[in-house]
Amino acid sequence: MKKSFANKPVLIMIIAVVLLLVLAFFSASSRTIPWVESAVGWLMRPVQTVAYKVSDGVSGFFRNLFNSTDADLENAKLKQQLAQYEQTKLDYSELVKENERLRAMLNYAGSLGDIDFVTAKVIGRSNGVWFDMITLNVGRSRGIEPGMPVICGDGLVGKVTDVGANWCKVTSVIDSSVTVAVTVERTRDNCMVRGVFSTTNASGELELYYLPTDLTDLVPGDVIMTSGIGGIYPKGVKVGTVEEVMLDTESPINAVVTPSVDFLHIEEVMVVTGFGGEN
Amino acid sequence: MRKWLFALSLLTAFFLDNVFLNTANVLGLRPDVTLAMLISLGVLLGPAPAALTGFITGLLADIFFNKIVGLTALTYMLSGLAGGLFYRKFYADNLIIPTVTAMVCSFLKEHFFLIASLLYGSKPNYFAALGYYILPCFLLTGGVCLLIHLFFKAALFKPLYRKEAIKLD
Numbered sequence: 157m158k159k160s161f162a163n164k165p166v167l168i169m170i171i172a173v174v175l176l177l178v179l180a181f182f183s184a185s186s187r188t189i190p191w192v193e194s195a196v197g198w199l200m201r202p203v204q205t206v207a208y209k210v211s212d213g214v215s216g217f218f219r220n221l222f223n224s225t226d227a228d229l230e231n232a233k234l235k236q237q238l239a240q241y242e243q244t245k246l247d248y249s250e251l252v253k254e255n256e257r258l259r260a261m262l263n264y265a266g267s268l269g270d271i272d273f274v275t276a277k278v279i280g281r282s283n284g285v286w287f288d289m290i291t292l293n294v295g296r297s298r299g300i301e302p303g304m305p306v307i308c309g310d311g312l313v314g315k316v317t318d319v320g321a322n323w324c325k326v327t328s329v330i331d332s333s334v335t336v337a338v339t340v341e342r343t344r345d346n347c348m349v350r351g352v353f354s355t356t357n358a359s360g361e362l363e364l365y366y367l368p369t370d371l372t373d374l375v376p377g378d379v380i381m382t383s384g385i386g387g388i389y390p391k392g393v394k395v396g397t398v399e400e401v402m403l404d405t406e407s408p409i410n411a412v413v414t415p416s417v418d419f420l421h422i423e424e425v426m427v428v429t430g431f432g433g434e435n
Numbered sequence: 436m437r438k439w440l441f442a443l444s445l446l447t448a449f450f451l452d453n454v455f456l457n458t459a460n461v462l463g464l465r466p467d468v469t470l471a472m473l474i475s476l477g478v479l480l481g482p483a484p485a486a487l488t489g490f491i492t493g494l495l496a497d498i499f500f501n502k503i504v505g506l507t508a509l510t511y512m513l514s515g516l517a518g519g520l521f522y523r524k525f526y527a528d529n530l531i532i533p534t535v536t537a538m539v540c541s542f543l544k545e546h547f548f549l550i551a552s553l554l555y556g557s558k559p560n561y562f563a564a565l566g567y568y569i570l571p572c573f574l575l576t577g578g579v580c581l582l583i584h585l586f587f588k589a590a591l592f593k594p595l596y597r598k599e600a601i602k603l604d
Contacts (some may be wrong), residue, residue, distance in 0.1 A: 169597030180505035281457040287502040353559040
């Protein structure tokens with residue numbers, strides 16, 4: 157024992173392990189980001205943004221490569237001849253797509269009533285399958301606070317959990333630790349959905365609970381919206397569509413819901429600033 | 436030069452793990468490139484630099500991308516240490532040691548995260564997670580560690596060994 161404590165590296169390692177465990181324990185609960193973490197995030201965010209763009213470009217290139225048809229090959233040939241022109245065309249097409257997405261988001265935000273929001277770009281995702289988080293390029297400097305809901309043109313994305321100076325982390329609704337109070341749009345039944353842990357379905361799935369099973373006639377295709385109960389998410393935001401109904405089984409799960417948001421390809425989101433902040 | 440190559444390799448691993456492989460993967464399966472690199476570093480450089488590198492890269496990954504700050508840092512630091520246990524105990528040419536260590540560390544790391552997700556209220560099906568995610572990732576990480584070890588030996592450490600051999604002569 158005495159010998160192992162005389163060994164400095166072992167002692168340093170033990171202290172580091174203990175400190176990291178304490179850090180993990182405290183960061184697992186709701187917290188305020190310390191200034192060191194915020195500063196590191198501020199410094200690294202531009203690098204992260206570039207890295208994410210490069211990654212997207214490379215994966216896009218390979219996607220196009222494997223999905224090539226005769227038209228794509230001909231297109232590639234033309235691209236070689238008219239490289240400059242094609243680059244401009246690509247830029248234009250990217251801008252049109254972005255414009256369409258932003259317009260859809262704006263229309264969607266307009267349909268939700270008078271809400272204030274900040275648009276943000278997704279610049280990172282959590283590593284592995286155990287947790288579902290995304291990193292955005294907006295933070296405290298744009299008025300973002302923990303607890304604010306995040307939506308996009310397709311529906312509910314999640315909730316801000318950690319905020320740095322110019323970045324924030326969002327726990328998505330498909331994370332298995334997240335529960336959302338919802339309403340079935342057609343029948344107006346109130347119930348809850350919860351993220352399902354899945355190693356095979358990366359785009360995520362939700363389970364629907366607490367439906368009055370003897371009173372409802374839930375059918376596949378029913379739209380699930382946020383109910384606004386609990387005050388965490390604004391009312392009427394689309395969450396998903398019922399995929400499979402299990403009302404007559406012993407299981408506490410009443411249905412399986414497919415989220416309306418494609419979490420694998422999400423690029424721009426809106427943080428609803430006038431709602432749900434903790435501070 | 437060696438330091439620059441080492442830093443560049445580490446940055447590449449960090450980028451691959453935290454950005455690229457999160458968007459471009461098959462069925463959600465991905466090797467843990469940083470962990471594989473840390474094991475190889477541990478075997479070639481010793482426990483202290485590998486553990487310190489693991490601590491820093493893990494902490495950065497946690498700050499930016501992960502839910503619980505400290506978990507990746509802890510697992511990477513211990514992985515670096517595990518690789519370092521074999522420092523100068525085997526020939527650096529031995530490929531089995533880093534490969535098997537990387538596989539074991541990847542297996543333990545995923546279990547560590549599984550326990551954390553359980554504590555968070557998630558209810559994963561253990562055998563499904565083991566079959567569809569943990570074991571394939573364990574094999575991928577081992578394979579990547581083998582390639583990284585070969586690269587490190589050839590690109591980073593061969594010149595050093597040669598220099599030491601000349602000195603000895």
